[in-house]
Amino acid sequence: MNDSKSRRLDTGQCLHAPAGRSPHSATMTRRIFLHKSLYIGAAGVSAYGFFPLLNTLDIALAATGQSFKFAWISDTHLYPKDVNTRFVEKTVRAIKETQAMNPPADFLIFGGDLAQLGDPVELQLGAELLKEVTIKKVYIPGEHDWYLDMGATWNKMFGESPWSFDHKGVRFIGLDTVSRAPDFWTSRKMTPKERMGHMATLDGTLGGAWAAIGTQQLKWLTDKLTDWPKDAPVVVFSHNPLYEYYPPWNFWVRDWREVQEVLKPYTDVTNIHGHTHQVLYNEIGKLRSIGMLATSWPWPYAPEGVPVLTQPMIRADPGDHFDGVGWSELALTAAGNVDNQYKMWRKDVFAAAPVDRGTEDNRNQVLSPRVADRL
Amino acid sequence: MTHIRPKVLLTGAGLAALVVLSAAIDQAFAHKAPHTKEQLLAFEQVFMDQVIAGDHLFHGDPATEKRLGVKLSNTGMACAMCHPYTSDTHPHEFPKYQEQMAQFATLRDMINWCIEKPNEGEKIDPDGEAMKALEAYIYYSNRNSKLDPGRH
Numbered sequence: 001m002n003d004s005k006s007r008r009l010d011t012g013q014c015l016h017a018p019a020g021r022s023p024h025s026a027t028m029t030r031r032i033f034l035h036k037s038l039y040i041g042a043a044g045v046s047a048y049g050f051f052p053l054l055n056t057l058d059i060a061l062a063a064t065g066q067s068f069k070f071a072w073i074s075d076t077h078l079y080p081k082d083v084n085t086r087f088v089e090k091t092v093r094a095i096k097e098t099q100a101m102n103p104p105a106d107f108l109i110f111g112g113d114l115a116q117l118g119d120p121v122e123l124q125l126g127a128e129l130l131k132e133v134t135i136k137k138v139y140i141p142g143e144h145d146w147y148l149d150m151g152a153t154w155n156k157m158f159g160e161s162p163w164s165f166d167h168k169g170v171r172f173i174g175l176d177t178v179s180r181a182p183d184f185w186t187s188r189k190m191t192p193k194e195r196m197g198h199m200a201t202l203d204g205t206l207g208g209a210w211a212a213i214g215t216q217q218l219k220w221l222t223d224k225l226t227d228w229p230k231d232a233p234v235v236v237f238s239h240n241p242l243y244e245y246y247p248p249w250n251f252w253v254r255d256w257r258e259v260q261e262v263l264k265p266y267t268d269v270t271n272i273h274g275h276t277h278q279v280l281y282n283e284i285g286k287l288r289s290i291g292m293l294a295t296s297w298p299w300p301y302a303p304e305g306v307p308v309l310t311q312p313m314i315r316a317d318p319g320d321h322f323d324g325v326g327w328s329e330l331a332l333t334a335a336g337n338v339d340n341q342y343k344m345w346r347k348d349v350f351a352a353a354p355v356d357r358g359t360e361d362n363r364n365q366v367l368s369p370r371v372a373d374r375l
Numbered sequence: 376m377t378h379i380r381p382k383v384l385l386t387g388a389g390l391a392a393l394v395v396l397s398a399a400i401d402q403a404f405a406h407k408a409p410h411t412k413e414q415l416l417a418f419e420q421v422f423m424d425q426v427i428a429g430d431h432l433f434h435g436d437p438a439t440e441k442r443l444g445v446k447l448s449n450t451g452m453a454c455a456m457c458h459p460y461t462s463d464t465h466p467h468e469f470p471k472y473q474e475q476m477a478q479f480a481t482l483r484d485m486i487n488w489c490i491e492k493p494n495e496g497e498k499i500d501p502d503g504e505a506m507k508a509l510e511a512y513i514y515y516s517n518r519n520s521k522l523d524p525g526r527h
Contacts, residue, residue: 079450079451083450083451084450084451084452086450116451201434201455202455202456202459203455203459203460248460249459297456297457298457299457299459300457300458300459300462300463302462303460303462317475318457318475318489318492318493319475319492319493321493362462362463364467364468364520364521364523364526365462365463365465365467365517365520366517366518366519366520366521367460367461367462367516367517367520368460368515368516368517368518368519369460370430370460370516371423371426371427371430372426372427372430372431372434373430373434375427
């Protein structure tokens with residue numbers, strides 16, 4: 001057989017792999033993500049076999065000798081069951097896997113966007129599903145939970161934010177980053193559903209820079225940390241990232257500089273956030289930020305602003321609802337670092353292939369904002 | 376019966392041919408005449424109307440779907456939920472081998488695949504108004520991207 005014929009046969013085998021999936025995707029190996037501060041001078045990823053797949057946090061404090069885990073689930077974007085059950089199925093899977101953790105997680109943090117359109121039916125469905133998790137649960141809201149009735153149903157069902165609690169030597173803080181959108185609806189005489197619809201559109205322009213902490217909550221945060229030792233671990237949960245990644249999609253909070261100022265004196269702070277639906281890692285000063293996966297669908301990386309410390313996630317298959325999504329498992333090490341394991345369903349987590357790599361795929365892509373919703 | 380002399384007949388035919396030819400030439404070279412400002416604005420308006428219709432379809436607007444007689448999704452999902460700003464639609468990379476379809480595909484093929492599979496909607500006429508509008512919106516949002524057909 002000559003070289004040319006051999007190459008063509010290889011191409012045929014590659015193109016006509018079962019179900020159109022690449023042979024690589026069928027391996028279903030998994031990776032552990034160690035954040036940058038942990039993998040300096042060492043391999044950043046290591047092989048990991050079949051595991052149930054969720055976002056959990058594994059805390060081990062040398063100072064107290066205690067170790068514990070906790071789980072993160074967010075961005076389930078539930079619709080009523082008569083619209084679709086696709087997101088319900090994935091939420092159920094994440095919940096079951098959280099509940100099955102052994103040893104059990106100490107608590108579950110739900111990181112917002114339980115509902116798609118803030119509908120009480122959606123929020124009630126989420127509450128019903130989450131009843132299956134019998135460990136302690138804490139919640140922060142997402143914008144999809146909020147703008148139908150300005151948080152009334154959410155607060156009633158899941159409690160108000162911000163909040164904080166101390167657990168085995170760690171101060172945990174939950175922030176509200178979603179309730180401070182500038183009022184674009186009153187002058188336009190929008191109905192609550194119309195307002196929610198605009199806020200539920202990631203690339204919509206009317207909501208503007210809605211993600212924020214706000215003056216009052218900044219003061220609350222300052223006060224809440226006053227009695228906490230500067231070198232003791234702090235974990236801050238927020239729906240939106242607490243740094244500037246990509247403002248047009250509110251991949252930030254608009255007052256992130258002020259937040260950074262408040263957190264600056266503390267040398268061991270980790271922000272764990274939702275909203276971005278993708279693998280993300282960043283450091284600003286002593287503040288580490290880790291972006292969590294959604295259970296619903298993955299967002300593409302933004303056209304600009306992806307932190308250089310982020311190792312991009314693998315390209316998801318749009319024909320596979322369970323690809324590119326999941327939850328996470330994190331650990332606080334003896335050094336006080338948070339170690340996160342993405343529990344992504346179906347494929348490898350990271351775009352590690354030498355010739356087909358995450359955001360580099362988009363180097364020829366130039367995107368422009370919408371015009372239609374401003375007319 | 377009056378006989379027309381062959382010379383007159385020939386001249387007449389020649390003149391007629393000249394008239395037809397000059398009209399054709401005028402048509403053929405019409406685009407060489409400079410466009411007026413009004414014409415250019417009208418052309419742009421035609422295009423932007425399509426872009427806006429495509430944007431509405433892409434973001435799941437029921438009124439535009441109804442007007443154009445299409446059903447792009449039966450799951451509540453809209454194209455923009457996975458493709459904000461049309462990100463990762465990569466119109467500049469088509470045509471190319473598309474592994475989900477296991478075939479060489481155009482952008483229109485890919486649009487229909489997304490409608491049918493992830494959105495569980497109803498495939499649209501590849502030459503219809505809705506397809507043209509979606510294509511206009513996707514290309515417009517990706518203008519200035521580097522043309523790179525076949526790339527993955």
